[in-house]
Amino acid sequence: MKTKLVRTLAALRRETTKWRKEGLTYAVVPTMGAIHSGHTELVAQGLTRADRVIATIFVNPKQFAAHEDLDKYPRDEDGDVLKLGKAGCHVIYLPTPEEIYPEGFCTTVSATGPAKAGLEDKFRPQFFDGVCTIVAKLFIQTGADYAMFGEKDYQQLQVVTRMAKDLSIPIEVIGVATVREDDGLAKSSRNVYLSKQERQQALAIYSSLSHAAERIRGGLDIQSAARLATRTLMALGFTVDYVTVRNAATLAPPQNRDEPLRIIAAAWLGETRLIDNVAV
Ligand code: PAF
Numbered sequence: 001m002k003t004k005l006v007r008t009l010a011a012l013r014r015e016t017t018k019w020r021k022e023g024l025t026y027a028v029v030p031t032m033g034a035i036h037s038g039h040t041e042l043v044a045q046g047l048t049r050a051d052r053v054i055a056t057i058f059v060n061p062k063q064f065a066a067h068e069d070l071d072k073y074p075r076d077e078d079g080d081v082l083k084l085g086k087a088g089c090h091v092i093y094l095p096t097p098e099e100i101y102p103e104g105f106c107t108t109v110s111a112t113g114p115a116k117a118g119l120e121d122k123f124r125p126q127f128f129d130g131v132c133t134i135v136a137k138l139f140i141q142t143g144a145d146y147a148m149f150g151e152k153d154y155q156q157l158q159v160v161t162r163m164a165k166d167l168s169i170p171i172e173v174i175g176v177a178t179v180r181e182d183d184g185l186a187k188s189s190r191n192v193y194l195s196k197q198e199r200q201q202a203l204a205i206y207s208s209l210s211h212a213a214e215r216i217r218g219g220l221d222i223q224s225a226a227r228l229a230t231r232t233l234m235a236l237g238f239t240v241d242y243v244t245v246r247n248a249a250t251l252a253p254p255q256n257r258d259e260p261l262r263i264i265a266a267a268w269l270g271e272t273r274l275i276d277n278v279a280v
Contacts, residue, residue, distance in 0.1 A: 003085035005092050009099055009141055012054075015091050016143055019052055026052035027146035027174075029089075030138050032073065033057045034189040035080040038179040040087035042148040045176045049146050052090040056138055058100060062108075063130025074189060093142070100137060109136045109167075114158040117251035119264060120275075121155075123241055128159050135160050139169045147171050152178040152186050154264055154277040158251055178276070180206070186276050198269045201236055208232045209243070209263050209278040216245065216280050222257060229265065238267040245280065 006012045019026055027046035031039050039055070046053040057080055064070040077094070084092050109132035115121055121128055139147060147164070149157045161173040179187045184206040185199075194202055212229040216222055222245045230243045246253060248260035261280035266273060 001088075001090070003081070003089050003092055005081065005094060007094050007096060007099070009095070012091070012093050012141060016054075024051040025145045026050045026054060026090075026142075027148055028138060028142045028144035028171075029053060029055045029148045030135060031055055031057055031080075032059045033076065033080045034074040035083040036187050036189060038150055038152065038187040040083060041179045042150060042176050043084065043087040043089055045174065046146060046148045047088050049174065050144075053088065054091045054093055054142055054144065055084045055089045056093045056095070056142070057084075058093075058095055058134065058138075060100075060130055060134040061097070062101075062133055063127050065124065065126050068124075095141075100134065107133070109133045109163065111159055111163055111166075113162055114155060114249075114251040115162075117155060117246065119155050119242060119244070119246075119251065120266065123266070128156075131156055132159065132163050136163060136167065136169065139164060139171050144171055147173045148176055149173060150178060151175045151277070152188070152275065154262060154275075155251060158249060161249075184210075186274075188274070190272055190274070193272045194269060198272065201238070201269055202274060204233060204236045204238070205265060205267060205274050205276045206278070209265055209276055212243075212245075212263050213278045213280045216257070216261070216263070222254065222261070226263065229263070233265070233267050238269055241266040241268070241273070243267075248279065 027050040029042045043053050059073050108129050110129045111132050115128040157175045185202050208229040212225040215225045226243050230240050233240050243265040245263045248262040262277050264277040266275045
């Protein structure tokens with residue numbers, strides 16, 4: 001099967017219209033490129049649900065703050081296309097900025113609820129308006145049946161799930177388990193920035209969250225478990241932005257321990273910010 005590259009909405013719709021006429025279902029995997037095995041797993045999971053998979057590659061300027069260097073974001077179109085093709089993608093949509101944000105574009109999709117949970121939004125206040133705006137646009141442009149999102153960006157997964165529901169966009173958002181290195185570190189485009197020593201230290205983020213989750217299941221109170229994980233990470237040289245236990249869907253602080261819970265963390269190792277989360 002040859003993967004088709006499309007750069008315009010008209011070309012994308014020619015493909016999706018054909019699929020619909022043939023009675024086929026399709027999934028979308030939104031990405032900003034820098035494709036790694038976390039993304040190809042989203043494609044693989046898409047292929048288990050739908051007849052066709054579209055991956056999108058668009059480095060979305062609206063989710064970067066001025067101080068976050070959009071220009072430095074890794075770009076490797078040829079490499080990305082190769083990896084997505086090998087993973088079994090039928091169509092790769094690489095829109096130009098004008099195709100997404102045409103002259104005069106002045107609409108923002110702005111979310112509250114999980115988007116204002118005081119997690120990533122506290123450190124990147126512009127981020128979820130940018131994500132919601134592009135994701136809503138990609139959901140509408142593709143008209144896909146399913147959208148595949150990694151659980152690694154757990155807050156993003158909850159925000160887009162809620163947004164699709166609130167806006168009655170007929171798409172099912174599917175959360176896919178985080179792909180990890182053999183030693184447990186969550187796969188991320190940022191892992192390449194870690195020095196050899198930091199790469200070793202980085203293991204602690206997953207292990208400390210896993211231990212905290214185990215301790216909560218064993219009866220330890222939520223705050224103490226989160227505090228313990230924070231202290232462990234700090235002792236190992238991390239600068240911790242947050243370690244917190246939240247309701248797994250709303251991301252609100254839990255009212256009781258019988259709710260579905262998720263322990264979620266963001267922490268720096270040197271210049272690299274790592275995020276991870278574990279079900280309790
Ligand atoms: O997770 C990402 O790579 C981006 O936030 C997304 C969902 C592709 C929107 O630009």
